[in-house]
Amino acid sequence: MVCALGSAVCFGTASVLQAVAARAAAEPESGAGVDPALFLRAVRQWRYVAGLALDGIGFVLQIIALRSLPIYAVGAALAASLAVTAVVAARLLHVRLSRTEWAAVGVVCAGLAMLGLASGGEGDRTGSAALRWWMLAIALGVLLVGTVAGRLPGRTRALVLGLGAGCGFGVVEVAVRLIDDLSPAALVANPAVYALLLGGGSAFLLLTSALQRGSVTTATAGMVIGETIGPALVGVIWLGDRTREGLGWLAVTGFAVAVAGALALARFGEAPATATATVGTETG
Incomplete structure (x- = not known):
């Protein structure tokens, strides 16, 4: 759980840095869909590079956590990165949090505390070959979503992205659990490895594009739902994730509370326009 929370801190802080950099790198004439060139423009800024470094550290901590905790516990902790983003935005970007938003941060922490008390160890099932192929298919589907998202109207586009x-x-979370043999030959033959790489890369591209322009509050809320509910169900149904004896109700409650608090803070998935303007002044 310490690694899961550390991962949330890294991802939450990186979101603030990357959101500012992505908006500063956006070109007025560029489309609103997935823009691969956006990454090349954003990576020239130190804030984006620092965010990438934090993402790398967070990813390592996430893998460690997924090898010891049920997916539902790690997923809720990652969703709580929005609480970290809110606090970091308040400190670094001078964004004022209302009492309701501070209460939402507290709700997230309370939900994670309940999950920490109720979580058992990771499930002992390794997953079927069919599940590995399904993860790869879903990862390909994520990439296809990005290619059509630019044709959708604004709010729908944000939700789809x-x-x-x-x-x-979510594919990354599940795929980590489906990689049980780290020998080179086994890695090459395991579809879960390709699902992890493709799912993570596609997700990062979609999220960066969502941060490019306009309000991405809806997109952030959609991301929280996508990375928590589905993977949690896969972990419980197919991988054998369980709770401590008699504490299933506490785990369900904690999961729901943590995700609800994260959704209440979804607006912190984007950088405030004033912050972006300040960055533009500094770089100019």
Whole structure:
């Protein structure tokens, strides 16, 4: 759980840095869909590079957590990165949090505390070959979502991009559990390895594009839903994730409370326009 929370801190802080950099790198004439060139423009900024470094550290911590905890516990902790984003935005970008938003941060923490008390160890099932292929198929589907998202109207586009990114990150969570043999030959033959790489890369591209322009509150909420609910169900149904004896109700309650608090903070998935303007002044 310490690694899961550390991962949330890394991802939450990276979101603030990357959101500012992505908006500063956006070109007025660029489309609103997935823009691969956006990454090349954003990566020239130190904030985006720092965010990538934090993402790398967070990913390592996430893998460690997924090897010891049920997917539902790790997923809820990752969703709580929005609480970290809110606090970091308040400190670094001078965004004022209302009492309701501070209460939502507290709700997220309470939900995670309940999950920490109720979570058992990770399930002992390794997953079927069919599940591995399904993860790869879903990862490909996430990539396809990005290619059509630009044709959708604004709010629907944000929701589709967010859900797509969340599903991609969810594929990563499940795929980590489906990689049980780290020998080179086994890795090459395991579809879960390709699902992890493709799902993570596609999700990152969709999320970066969602941060490019406009309000991505809906996209962030969609991402939270996509990366928590589906993977949690896969972990319980197919991988044998369980709770401590007699504490199933506490785990369900904690999961629901943590995700609800994260959704209440969904607006912190984007950088405030004033912050972006300040960055533009500094770089100019």
